[in-house]
Amino acid sequence: MDNSALQKTGQSQLPIIVTEEVHSLKLKxxxxxxxxxxxxxxxHAIDLLQKKPLIASDTVAIGGFWIVAALVVIGIFFI
Incomplete structure (x- = not known):
């Protein structure tokens, strides 16, 4: 009988503790x-404030390649 009395009090107190913990966790x-x-x-605000480059580095690289290629072709014909 003593064992069943302990189980009843434990079961009645446990949900109160658990609900308090659940409530505090929900608040957190x-x-x-x-x-x-x-x-x-x-x-989002930081992304809007950062300056974006007007010309991408890929565009500069491709443009530089064509300029060098043109200079090589001109150099070949004028030598």
């Missing part, structure tokens, strides 16, 4: 979700 999750949302907004 909500706070973290708000913080992540604010960080995403900050990252």
């Amino acid at each position: 999750v909500k706070d973290l979700e708000e913080e992540v949302s604010e960080l995403k907004k900050d990252l």
Whole structure:
């Protein structure tokens, strides 16, 4: 009989503790979700403020290649 009495009190107290922990965890999750949302907004603002190059480095490389190729062809014909 003593064993069943312990089980009843343990079962009645356990859900209260668990629900309190679940509630506190839900509050922490909500706070973290708000913080992540604010960080995403900050990252978006930083991306907008950064200057983008007008000419990409690939364009400069291709243009430089054609200039060098043209100079080589001109050099071949004028030598």
